[in-house]
Amino acid sequence: MVFGKEEDVVVDRFDVAVVEQLKTMDRLLLLQGEIERNEKVIEQLEQLKEEAEKLRKLKEDIAKMKEELAEIQSIFETQTEEAIKSFHLQESI
Secondary structure, eight states: OOOOOOHHHHHHHHHHHHHHHHHHHHHHHHHHHHHHHHHHHHHHHOOOOOHHHHHHHHHHHHHHHHHHHHHHHHHHHHHHHHHHHHHHHHOOO
């Protein structure tokens, strides 16, 4: 079967259309892949943000506990001094 010039042009147009469609499909797949990767990164960053908030809260809690510990130690020292004074007073009577 011999193709005429008009048929060659139609085939050439078809080939060009298919090639363009393949290029478009490649771009589409590339963009979909990038979107999926970026969405995973966002998810990981959000998890890290949550973990960072937990860490901040723990550090805050530890700081409060250290303050409370210092207060309790001071009270204990005062009570110890009072107990010693009371003991010495009792001995001297």
